[in-house]
Each structure stands twice: as structure tokens, then as C-alpha cells.
Amino acid sequence: MLREKMYDVIVVGAGFSGSIVGTKIAQKGVNPSSGERLKVAMIDGGPYFKGKPKWGYGIPSRRQMFTHIPQDMRQGDRAGRVVEGYTFKGVGGGSVQWGAKGHPPDDKDYEWWARETGVDWTKENMKEAVREFLHMFNSHTIPDNLLHEYHLRFRDVARSMGYKPEKMLVHKKNCIMCGTHAEFQPQCRYDAKTSTLLTYIPIAEENGVEILPNTKVEQVIIGKKGTQWVATGIWYREKGELVQKAEAKKIIVACENFGTPLLLYASGYGPKDLLGDKLIVENPNVGSHIDGHPASMGGVSARFEDIVVHEPGDGNYGFWFLDDKDSQGSDRLFMLSGAETHPSSFWGAHTYALSYWAPEFGHKHKDWMRNNWKVWRHISGGSFYGPMVAYSHWSAPKARLLPDRSFQFDHEHPTIKKRQKECRDLLWAVFEKMGAKEVRDDPAEPVRRTIASPAGLRHDVGSCRAGEDPKNSVINANFECHDIANLFIVDSSTHPRATSLWSGGAVVATVGIFAADRIIAKHFSRSQM
């Protein structure tokens, strides 16, 4: 119970970033004036599946919770549990482990972050964070002999076209290759995807962090000390309880790119035009500058008759390459040989029912579903349908999040249209060279985009971005809020710009580790005494 307690640190949001930063502060941080260990609370609106990981087996609570029915734990448009309209993925978050793949920032991304807002998040400064990320998440690549022929063809074609394909980094341990690992779920039944629930959270428990699941933080309490605005605590509500108050010396908000600005809006911090008379502290950058990867850039898929998969393997990963338009990496396409290439590693049978190859409806549709595969988990024949993931990285228009959780984003912007066309043409050419029997445009993509991601973006970042100038950012490079003392933000919302590889949790985790190290060094180390 938090009631009537005073903490050194409250971390709001025990997802990917929050669990990393809270764990590291509890493990390595000390009170700078007394040298004593810190009292840390980690709060999350979602559930907590507690237990030490048993890699490749899973533990009963997690095995039971993560079912293979997409609608079960998944509600709304993002995996997680919906409480009063907000989505909570639970303690440990849900990013790297969805696909269990991704890369830390590319060299050009570090340069772009500095160009965008002046942060010193350089490759050199972040190298220790990258090293820790790769170690903690057991990052590795899959040997060629476990990749499907589809990926190897993609690699060979990319090389023949003058590109430099590289293997996707995967983050898992003792994967049993069940064939359902890319299902749209935030965890793995067998504890193979290396999430923060399995890596950092057990360390948090060992270091006495108080973890409060199913607890919704309503507001950060902002008061005034002299002329300075100061964060002093939170208003929160446990499941079925009345609103309570908790105080802390430092508040770290880690509710991800959409949740963080919404909490700050509710706390009275943000743009004047959106908050009106609820405004306490003004910063027009809160909720703005949202960047990300458009949910679909290619809109093309292909059918192969000469690729047959007999055995579920480790087929979700494959190769990627970048198509750069200039030496600065300012305008680049990222091409990946299928995020969910193996048919049974899709999100469930319904994914095939909705594929662009399935007849629209009626008996034809049902026959196609009945006859297309023998048994999905043990493929024994049939055509192979090859998806490919692609997205563009460029200086596109940014989105803005409104307090009602809607977005302002121009999907019809000429830059987006132009890049979609370039991307589509490149995908088409690659598929043809790979020997596809048939290549099709994807007619249903605009609708799918509407359902999957209201902003039409994934790997979204930037709603509370870091920068040197308060005029164009919310926090500084040390993750301290420009306008409110003792308030920190550590999550995807702080990234000045989306990175150019398959990013998601890999970059979030890297920046989270980096943030924790900086916050400890500046606020919770003996050198401060």
C-alpha cells in the first residue's frame, strides 16, 4: 500500500522503460546526502505476472495468462488491458517481446537526434547502454540453416541489387520455435522472449522495489516552491479503491508515447490551447512532434509456389536492408524480409482470413480457409505467401496528440504519398526477382491502418521529446523536465525522432538504460554528497 508513505522515487508506469529505470535506480542509486539505499515504488495500471523466469518452459502464472486467443488479453487497438479507456500492458511492458527483434539506433540516428534537438545522445555516450541492452536481452542472430528459404532469397536478391542486407537481431532465450511467437501478445508462454518482466523486474524484487500493479495514476501533483514549479507526488487509485495521495522526492513518468502526455495533460502540464483553464504549467511541446513509422508503406504482398515450409522454424526474423537517398541517411527506406513470414506465426487464423489473398466472403472464402493449409502448425504444402515489411524514415509531418486521445496527422501529405509509391515499387521489384508467382497491391491497407493504429504510426516517439532548448522540447538530455523540478520522463516519448531500423523496444530499452545511468550519476550517487 502506498498510503501515507513517502518515497525517494516513484516510477509511474512499470512497462519497458519504467521497469528498467526503476530497477537500476533501486539497485545502484543511493541517497546522495545519507548514502542510504533508496525507497522506490513502481506503479502500473496493468497486471503483474510474478515469478522467476524459467527460460523455454515458462512459469504457471504466465503460461496461463498468455493464451492463443487474440481477443482474450488483447483489447482495443493495442495489446494490453483496457481500464477506463486507457491501455495497460502490465508490469514489464510489451515491446521487444512481441516480435522479439529489433536494433538499437543506427549510426545516422544518433546524428539525427543531435541535429533535431541538440541532445548529446551520441553513439559514444550510449555505447555502454547498447552493450547492456545486448547482454540483458540475449541478443543474437539466427543461423542460416534455421532460416526459411524465403529469407535467403531476399538476401541474395538484395545483394544482386547492390544493397547490403544484414540479419535481424533477435532477443530471446531457449526459444522452442513453437511457431506462434509473433502473435500479437505482449509476452511468451514459455518465457523465451526476453522482456523486462524476465530480466530487470526480478532484480527490482531483489532490491526491494515496491511494485504496485492494477493501480492507475490519475495525476502528478504539481506545486510551487518560490518561483519554481515542483512535482511533489501523485494522485493514484488502486483497483476498486478511492483516490489516494503519495509523495516522493522524484517522480519519473514512463507511460510511453501516448500515456505520458495524457497523464501530463491531466496534471495541468501542456499546451495552453488544449488545456484551457486546467492549465498549471505551459509547454506547447507536450503531445506534439510525434514521429514514427507509417503503419504501411509498401502495401504489396506476393505468392510463391516453389517455397514450401515443412517445419515451423525460427522464421520470423530474416534480413533487412536500407535504401538510402543521401549520405546523411535523411531519406531512407527500411526493407525487412517479412515480420511474420511463417504462416502460423501470424497473429492467429483470422489474419489469414483477412489477408489480401482470401476471397471476400461466402463459400469461396470458407473453401479457401479450409483448403489453403493442411494444418497451420505443421505446414505440409500449399503456396507460400510472402509479406515484407517496409517503412520510410524522413522528415515527414509530425502528429499531435489531443486530450481526447485523437490525433492530428496528415496521412495525405505529398511526402508520404511519394514515399509510399517509391516503397511499393521497390517491394514489387524485390518480389519479382525472388521468383514470386504473383504480386499484388494491398487494397485494404487504409482500413487496416485505421484499426491497427489511430495515428497511422508504429514505433511512435517524440510526444515529450528531449532537447537543449525548452522552446522545442519537454525534457533536457538528462531526462529532467525543463519546467517542473523533480519531474523526469523516461520512455519512447523522449526520443527526438524515430530511428531508422526496426526499432520499437530495442531503442526504448537502450534509451531507458542510458537514462537510468544518467539519473543515477546526477541525482543518486555518492559523488553528489
Add this chain to the structure above:
Amino acid sequence: MLKGLTILLSDAELREFNEASRPYFGDKPFLQLSETEREQYLNLIIDGSQVKDPKLLRTLQKVYRLTRTRVFTVYYSNYPEHIVPRDENDVPILPPGDQHQITNPNTKRIVTGWDIANYKPQLSWEEEEERRARAKRLGMWHDE
């Protein structure tokens, strides 16, 4: 099955969809069409060339696409067994002694979406053990 769809579709849009069939099917709304006529109406919406009002066509195609997505998503998630019963703590309620087959067992009494799709979503314990042994043989077992 249509729960959640109302967030994306208004009552007015659904009414428009129901009424817009009248000019093509003897003044009958969608709900009064025969199965064959409904197929014809849906094909007419997909094709789009006969609907001259672009705003109306957008609405009809939106209703069709979103409804199709919703129906297939639920049905091929093993409808009507697409929800795992849970207790007050959100823990799935399993048959006694069941440690592994957490998904609702497919009933043999009715044909579900999974039966039609030949979808087999769950590994048995024996299959899991086989896969662990395979991962070890392939050198993909990183530690205990």
C-alpha cells in the same frame, strides 16, 4: 460479435448502409435482402462503379470493410469459443489438473473457425518437450 465496432461506426452510417440497397433491389433495405441479393449488394459495394455519389460509396465501403474485419477476426479466433473464462483475478479457469492446454479445448460438437482453418494453436506438453530437445540439438538452447 460486433462488440467494439460501434466505436468506429456510427448508427447513421449503419442506417445508410441498410437503406442504400433500395435503388438496386426493388426498394428493399439490406436486412430484407435474400442471401443471393446480399452477395450481389456486397459485390456492388466492393466494385463501386454503380454508386455514383463518392461520399456514399466511402460510407458503404467503410461499413463493409470494418464489419468484415470484425466478423472474420472473431469467427476465426474460434468463435463461439473465442473467450477464455477467467476468475475475479483474471486468471483463466481451467479444467482440474490442466497445466498446459490453456485455450478452450475445441468442442467436437460444433465446427468452429479453427476447425475450418485447420488451425492448431496449442502445443501439448509432449510436443513442447520435443521442441526443447530439438532446440538443444541445434545449439539454440542458451542456458538453463
